[in-house]
Structure formats: structure tokens, C-alpha cells
Amino acid sequence: MTKLQVAILSSKNRYTILLLLGIAIIILVANYIGKDYAMLSTNLVGLAITAPLVAFSFIILIKDGTRGDFGKAWVFFFLFVVLWFIAEQIWLVYEIVYNVDPWPSEADYFWMAGFFAYFVFCAFYLRPFKKMIPPSLVVVAIGFTVALSGAFVYQTLSENEPSYENLLNLSYTVLDTVSLGPIFISLVLFFRGQVSFLWTSLFVGMLCFVFADYGFLFLTLDDSYYTGHPIDIPYMWGYGFFLVGVLSYYHVFKKRSIHTRYNNQETLR
Amino acid sequence: MKIAVVGTKKEIVAAFCEFLRSLGVGSVHAVYSQKEAQVCKNQNHDLVFLDIDFPDAVKLVEGIKNLNRQTQVVVISDGGQQDTALQKMQVEFLTRPFQVNELRQILQKFDKPRSYDKVKAALVSVVIEQALLKLSPAAANEVGDRLYTKYGCYFSDCLQHPEYLKNVLEEIFGNAGAIILNEIKQNLADFKDQQPIAEFLAELND
Numbered sequence: 001m002t003k004l005q006v007a008i009l010s011s012k013n014r015y016t017i018l019l020l021l022g023i024a025i026i027i028l029v030a031n032y033i034g035k036d037y038a039m040l041s042t043n044l045v046g047l048a049i050t051a052p053l054v055a056f057s058f059i060i061l062i063k064d065g066t067r068g069d070f071g072k073a074w075v076f077f078f079l080f081v082v083l084w085f086i087a088e089q090i091w092l093v094y095e096i097v098y099n100v101d102p103w104p105s106e107a108d109y110f111w112m113a114g115f116f117a118y119f120v121f122c123a124f125y126l127r128p129f130k131k132m133i134p135p136s137l138v139v140v141a142i143g144f145t146v147a148l149s150g151a152f153v154y155q156t157l158s159e160n161e162p163s164y165e166n167l168l169n170l171s172y173t174v175l176d177t178v179s180l181g182p183i184f185i186s187l188v189l190f191f192r193g194q195v196s197f198l199w200t201s202l203f204v205g206m207l208c209f210v211f212a213d214y215g216f217l218f219l220t221l222d223d224s225y226y227t228g229h230p231i232d233i234p235y236m237w238g239y240g241f242f243l244v245g246v247l248s249y250y251h252v253f254k255k256r257s258i259h260t261r262y263n264n265q266e267t268l269r
Numbered sequence: 270m271k272i273a274v275v276g277t278k279k280e281i282v283a284a285f286c287e288f289l290r291s292l293g294v295g296s297v298h299a300v301y302s303q304k305e306a307q308v309c310k311n312q313n314h315d316l317v318f319l320d321i322d323f324p325d326a327v328k329l330v331e332g333i334k335n336l337n338r339q340t341q342v343v344v345i346s347d348g349g350q351q352d353t354a355l356q357k358m359q360v361e362f363l364t365r366p367f368q369v370n371e372l373r374q375i376l377q378k379f380d381k382p383r384s385y386d387k388v389k390a391a392l393v394s395v396v397i398e399q400a401l402l403k404l405s406p407a408a409a410n411e412v413g414d415r416l417y418t419k420y421g422c423y424f425s426d427c428l429q430h431p432e433y434l435k436n437v438l439e440e441i442f443g444n445a446g447a448i449i450l451n452e453i454k455q456n457l458a459d460f461k462d463q464q465p466i467a468e469f470l471a472e473l474n475d
Contacts, residue, residue: 063407070405128404128448194444252441253407 013197016244023049023236030228038228042236043092049239050085056246057081063253073124076117077202081242083114095227102227103220104168115175118206122182125202132194133185141181149177169217176210183207198248205241208234270376273309275300275329276320276345285318292376311421313337313429316379318363321346327354334358339429341379387425389466393457394424397434400452412437428465431472 023045030041057078064071087110094102126133156170186203189195212234219225272294276282279301286297300309303324309317310332317333319326321344330342342360345367355362361375401409415437416422420430427434438446450473460466 060407064405068403068405068408070408074405129445131448131451132445194447196443196445199445253405253411 016201016240019240019244020237023240024233027228027230027233027236031230035226035228039095039226040228042228042232043096045236046088046239047092049236049243050081050088053239053243053246054078054081054085056243056250060246060250069124069127073121076121076124077246080114080117080121083110083117087111087114091227103225104165108168112171112175115179118179119182122203126182126185129189129194132189132192137185137188141184144184145177145181148180149174152177165220169220172213173217176213179206179210183210198245201241201245201248205238205245208238208241212238270294270316270379271296271298271312271314273298273300273312273314273317275306275309275317275323277301277323278320282320288372289376292373294376307332308421310336313422313426314340316340316376317342319344321355327358330355330358330360337429343375386465389460389463390425390428392460393428393466393469396453396456397424397427400449400456403452404449408441411441415440428469431469435473 026041026045027038030038057074061074061078064074066072066075087107090105090107090110091102094100094105094107152173153170156166156173183203183206186195186200190197190200212231215231215234216225219229219231225231272289274282274285274289274297276285282299282301286299289297298309298312298314300306306323306329310329313336317340319330319342323329326344330344333340333342342358343363344355344360345363345365347365363371363375398409398413401412412434413424416424416427416433419437420426420433422430422433435446435450438449442449454470454473457466457470461470
């Protein structure tokens with residue numbers, strides 16, 4: 001069995017797979033029923049995942065404070081999830097309450113700001129592993145993201161009018177591409193067996209958003225995107241992976257009392 | 270000095286403990302049953318007085334020596350032929366009835382100046398804690414908690430038992446535990462030529 005297969009089949013990761021499958025099934029079934037159901041279901045699934053994500057991130061922040069690299073990382077991760085949670089709620093309110101197309105809207109400012117908080121989170125979260133990360137890997141990651149971002153910018157500006165919507169789309173694309181840098185590094189650490197899959201899930205989540213945003217970019221260009229579109233599945237998966245990563249950290253480092261003095265956590269690696 | 274007295278006859282064990290306290294021994298722990306003896310093994314006593322009639326005495330001595338090479342064991346017997354298995358385990362023998370002076374000699378023999386070793390244990394404890402706090406307070410708490418629950422030891426005891434620290438770090442962090450071990454090795458680099466820190470660092474490298 002490959003390392004990936006072992007990681008996927010371990011007991012805790014089975015819950016992750018069930019969560020991802022559940023999200024996909026809900027959105028696909030809702031799409032089968034109708035677009036309105038797809039929109040409503042996706043918004044509610046998003047709320048159901050992001051609300052506990054914010055709550056548990058807050059709990060970890062309170063527990064760890066700002067001490068240590070992980071402590072500082074969780075400050076920025078909490079800021080990131082709060083900003084994106086607010087963005088999701090603005091989107092939801094526009095769509096369900098006001099029945100207005102939420103693209104573009106104030107939600108985008110929160111999504112944009114969230115990216116920068118995420119980058120700082122990545123820096124602190126990866127810092128303890130800096131000696132395991134060869135400089136050549138960092139150079140490749142930076143080179144790749146700069147080259148890809150440049151290609152996107154060139155293509156978008158040469159083929160489209162520099163309208164507000166196109167520039168906003170382009171900004172998302174560039175920020176997503178920059179996110180690929182730390183994602184790439186974390187995946188290398190995982191495949192070298194140096195970190196667990198659950199640790200990596202905080203980066204895999206962002207990878208899902210990157211793919212979803214690329215899909216969103218193409219769908220908005222021909223106006224075929226709607227909330228609940230199957231391209232939203234990777235969006236929801238992204239939040240799902242974040243939730244799994246946060247819960248995993250919380251479970252391993254939970255506050256101990258006489259009743260939870262020690263339990264068998266060997267499967268949590 | 271931390272002493273355990275292991276025997277089946279409660280009155281005799283209790284009296285012996287009182288006597289040791291009257292001789293100025295600070296911490297004396299009475300052990301009457303095999304169950305208590307299993308717990309006692311993990312508690313890193315400096316000296317253990319063991320009645321040879323205690324059930325599975327040889328196994329108990331083996332267990333104590335495996336867990337802490339530095340613990341000295343004194344087997345109290347009635348004289349006659351001494352158990353050959355115990356003789357091979359580098360234990361002292363005290364034959365009943367013994368004089369107070371014999372007991373005092375044993376206590377003096379094993380009550381070596383430990384203050385210097387304690388300073389090194391404290392240093393290692395601080396270095397381990399700082400390396401873990403660099404990650405997060407939760408990491409430091411979790412490692413400390415597991416060390417205590419699984420092995421009955423604290424960070425300072427890891428100087429004698431680096432394998433405990435390695436096991437716990439691997440349980441929690443997997444291969445990423447190497448980061449913390451490297452941090453510890455770096456911070457103790459200035460002391461790498463001093464025992465027992467040199468031995469501690471060598472074990473971490475294995």
C-alpha cells in the first residue's frame with residue numbers, strides 16, 4: 001500500500017472521507033432537484049461547516065494564546081476563518097435575503113483580506129519545519145507561483161477589458177496561485193513522511209479553494225456560475241479540510257483533566 | 270534521597286520505614302503488594318530495600334534495573350545461600366539481623382552528592398520545555414502529561430531516560446518530532462562533552 005493509501009484509510013481520515021462524500025452528495029442531489037435547491041443547500045452546508053470552524057479556531061486560540069510558532073499561527077488562522085466566515089455570510093444574505101447577485105460585493109474585500117491572514121498563518125505554521133525544507137524547494141515554489149501568476153495576468157489583461165469584475169477575478173487568481181507555494185511545500189513534507197495527513201489538511205483545504213476559484217473564473221467569464229454549481233463542491237471541501245485540521249489539532253492537544261488523562265492517540269498521527 | 274521499602278509483612282515494613290526516617294531519610298515509600306510494586310518500579314527511587322521473601326523478587330529487581338539503571342537495590346535476607354540470579358544483578362545484600370551501623374554504611378554509600386547531577390537534570394528540563402514552548406504551550410503540556418502518565422516521569426527525568434522523550438515525541442508528532450529533538454540537541458551543544466548530558470545526546474541521536 002502506498003503512503004497515501006495508508007494515510008487515507010486510517011480511522012480518523014475515514015471520517016474526513018465521509019465528510020467530503022457527504023458534501024458532494026448533498027450538492028449533487030440538490031443540483032439534480034433544481035438550481036434553487038442547490039443554492040440554498042450550498043449556502044446552508046457552508047454555514048454548517050464554517051460556524052464550527054470559527055468556534056474551534058477560537059477555542060484553540062484561547063488555549064494556546066500567542067506563544068510559540070503554533071500559537072502565533074493560530075492567531076492568523078483564526079483571523080483568516082473569521083474574515084472568510086463574514087464573507088460567506090454577506091454572500092448568503094445577498095442571495096437568500098435580498099435575492100441579489102452577490103458577485104461582486106463587499107464579501108470580496110473580506111475574502112481578499114483573508115488571503116493575507118492565511119499567508120502569515122502559513123509562515124508561522126511552516127517555520128518549525130524550516131530545517132526540513134530544502135532551499136531548492138522554496139526556490140521552485142516561488143518560481144512556479146511567480147511564473148503562473150504572470151501567465152494569468154498576461155492572459156487576462158491581453159484578452160479582456162480591464163473592468164472591475166475582471167480585475168477582481170484576476171486578483172483572486174493571483175492570490176490563489178501564491179497560495180500554491182506553501183501548499184506545495186506542505187505536500188512535499190507529507191509525501192516524505194515528515195508530517196501527518198491531518199497536519200497537511202490545513203493546506204489541502206486551500207488547494208481545494210484554488211481549484212474552485214480557477215473553476216469559478218472560467219464559469220463567470222461565460223456567466224454560467226450560480227451558487228450551488230458543482231464547482232462549489234471543492235469550495236465546501238476546502239472548509240471541510242480546514243475543519244478536520246482544526247479538530248485534529250484540538251483533539252491531540254486537548255486540555256487534560258483527571259478523566260481525560262491519557263488516551264490512545266497513536267492513530268492520530 | 271528517595272527510598273522504597275518492599276515487603277509483605279506490613280508491620281515490619283512500616284517499622285523499617287519509620288526507622289529510616291529517624292535516620293534522616295527524607296522520602297520513604299512503603300510497598301506491600303505486587304500491584305504497588307509495579308507502580309513503584311516507575312517512580313525512580315534512589316534506593317530500594319527488598320525483602321527476599323517478596324513474591325517474584327527477582328522479576329521485580331529486573332524490572333527496576335531495566336527502568337532505571339541508577340536505582341540501587343538492597344536485598345534483605347536471612348543469610349544462607351544468596352540467590353544466584355540476584356547476585357548477577359549487582360544488588361547489595363543485607364543479612365538479618367543487621368546492626369544500625371551496617372544500615373548507616375549502606376545509606377552513606379548510596380547517598381552520593383547529587384546536587385551537580387540535579388543541576389544538569391534541571392538544565393535538560395528547561396531546554397526540553399523551551400523547545401516545546403517554541404511550538405506552543407499546548408505541545409509542552411501534552412508532552413509533559415504523557416511522560417507523567419506513561420512513565421511516571423517529568424522533563425528532568427528524561428536525562429536518565431531519553432528514550433521516554435523520544436517515544437512520546439514520536440507518538441504526538443511522528444517524524445516531525447525530530448525538529449524538537451534537533452532544537453534540544455542544539456541548545457545542549459555547549460554541554461556535549463559533559464556526562465551524563467553526552468550520553469543523553471548520544472541516545473537522542475540513535
